[in-house]
Amino acid sequence: MSSSLAVKKQHVAVFAFPFGTHAAPLLNLIQRLAKASPNVIFSFFSTSSSNSSLFWSSSSIENIKVFDVDDGVPEGYVFSGKPQEDINLFLNVATESLKVGLEAAEKEVGRNVSCVISDAFLWFCCEMAQDKNVPWISLWTSGASSLSTHLHTDIIRETIGLDGITGREDEVVKCVPGLSKLKLLDLQSGILTGNLESTFSILLHKMGHTLPKAKAVAINSFEDLDQTIVNDLKTKLKNFLNIGPFHLVSPPLLSNSSDVHDCMIWLDQQKRGSVAYIAFGSVMTLPPHELKALAEALEASKTPFLWSLKDKFRSNLPEGFLERTEELGKIVPWAPQVQVLSHDALAVFITHCGWNSILESISAGVPIICRPTFGDQPLNASIIENVWEIGVKIEGGRFTKDGTLRTLESVLSNGGKRMKKQVEVFKELALKSVEPNGSSTRNFLALKDLVIAQ
Known part of the structure; x- marks a missing residue:
């Protein structure tokens, strides 16, 4: 272990959801936290293909260490083309794979983790944090409205019923604060429609139940965009922190300034x-x-x-x-x-x-x-x-x-x-939210304090 790592006191484990555009906003957040907390080591876990797309640049932040975890795809596996097949394979091994990765990181860094940060989809990271007796902090990479629907899924199902919405598509969602102008047909698949028993639908349902246990839930948004929903979520989550828009507070991971096509x-x-x-x-x-x-x-x-x-x-x-x-x-x-x-x-x-x-x-x-x-x-x-x-x-x-x-x-x-x-x-x-005294700036500083307070 290098002397530069030896002086660092805290160790934060970061678990990404390695599909779509999820991992990049999480890394964006971790880069901000790492720069603001140079004495904290951040171990970032994702699949090798995800990490290779994120860490393509030779430039790196010294206190972010990168670890690959199993993507769950067996050797020689031929994809059948089923929806979310790659996600399901990853989720089948994720709990054990992330635990193995965490143990390896603790050995390499020489310190036990003091905090767990994860994509909100990975709700089971709450249990990992509890096992380590450390706080779990979650990042929701979409908007407050979609997060609210997942937290209110049971209420929506109890109010509307699960007999289907055929003929009722234009009914409004009255049972969720801030969504009264939306219709049932606008709700995401897996809440009332689609396969409610799919691996992904169950994951999101469990996430809605688990997020209130998080020390904090951060979101890539700003408070004034969805004030009614934000106020409601603040009553359901311990520290609901709007800390975006991310692209206004730190540069994109993939260079958005390169204009090779004029x-x-x-x-x-x-x-x-x-x-x-x-x-x-x-x-x-x-x-x-x-x-x-x-x-x-x-x-x-x-x-x-x-x-x-x-x-x-x-x-x-x-x-x-x-x-x-x-x-x-x-x-x-x-x-x-x-x-x-x-x-x-x-x-x-x-x-x-x-x-x-x-x-x-x-x-x-x-x-x-x-x-x-x-x-x-x-x-x-x-x-x-x-x-x-x-x-x-x-x-x-x-x-x-x-x-x-x-x-x-x-x-x-x-x-x-x-x-x-x-x-x-x-x-x-x-x-205004990202100005020095803006709401997103204040919320980020509060998040940083929660991460390093352990």
Whole structure:
């Protein structure tokens, strides 16, 4: 053990959920904590594939140590294509794998853990912390509304019943504070609909029961965005701490400043408030017919566009589209999203409504057109349209040429001015929250104190 490690007094174990975009926000938080607490060692656990994507840079923080854990995939295993197959394999071995990793880290560091931090999905880390007689701190990587639905799942089921919501889809969710403008069809699969006995549905249900035992639950958001829900969650959780938006307080893990495809140069040449930026995250893929319909609508409306679209999907665009729209738009395999959204040429963000994308759009003051697919995205989309009133869901829930034309018109015409005005209000609140005396800054300092107080 090096002398630099020997002088460090505390050891925090950090457990990531290694799928989707979960691990990156957790590491973002740990990097902030590590810089603020240089005398604390943070052991970060995730699968090898997840860690290799997160720690690609040679630059590192000395007091963060990285450990690989088993992904649960047997040698020679052939995936069948079942939904969440990789997640289920990981969860089958996660409890034991994380315990083994923790023991190895304690030996290597030379100190027992003083605190456990985990993604909220990994509710069983509470038991690991209890076994060690140390506090458990959890990070929820999405919004307050989706967290609230999981904490209220039993109440929702008791109130609505489990006989299905067919014919009742438009009933509002009256039994959860702050969600009275949402409908039953907006709730995530696994609460009332879908396979309630799937491994993932059970995991989320158990998470809702376990989170009140956490020393603190941190969230990548800011208090003024969901004040009613935040106030309610503060009565149910010991320390409910809004400490975001993360992208405003620390740089993204993957460099969002690198503009290898000259997106910003192109945006500089466009009129102020004219461009539609299109991106659907790293997980979602549009069906070919929807991708084609979106392209047709952009062309027919003559809307300038910047589209982040992987090269392999270009073949699904209408024949001749790239040539005909060469002057109108720009298609790139990757764009520096935070920078793009902050450019004054932007008029609207067409997105899947992943939480990180929502926060980035709000913080830039850009209205949103929503095309959600799974998880919390439909819930997020309904909140964007019906609660915050900073955007709209795509007409009919799917991209069609005519429906997309009408949706674009509603946002880009005078009718979109109210959305723009409202999102600017939230932008100012987001920026204020991360100021030196802002609520997110104060909450982060409170979280740091909880982590190192042991």
